[in-house]
Amino acid sequence: MTRTEDDRRDDEMLGEFFAAGRETAPLPSADLLNRIAADAEVVDGARAASVAARPPRRGVFAAMTDAIGGWPALAGMATAAVAGVWIGVAQPVALTSLTGGVLGAATTGTYELEDLMPGYSTLSTFNAEVAQ
Secondary structure, eight states: OOOOHHHHHHHHHHHHHHHHHHOOOOOHHHHHHHHHHHHHHHHHHHHHHHHHEEEEOHEEEHHHHHHHTSHHHHHHHHHHHHHHHHHHSOOOOOHHHHHHTTHHHHHOOOHHHHHHHHOOHHHHHHHHHHHH
């Protein structure tokens, strides 16, 4: 599409309008600025009142963490739990020999780790003997 003489003349007129607009920037009136400032103070006061009226919300996890002593206590409990699971799953041989030596293996015989903490089957046998 080719440009005609009318298109060029329109562009020149628009260019003159844009140049005039750049030279004289419109300034807001003092009355408008005062109204904007008054509205901002009202909104700021309402926001401050609503924030001060309600306490900050805390989550359940944060409350539980504070109840047990904070993050250091939680880290210690997590470490103990992991160590307990590790020792329970992969029982070292030295632990079995240690319990046998502590409980007096020479006089009463050897104890296994299961003997220190009996299972439910031993408990039900004990209850059956007591009932008789």
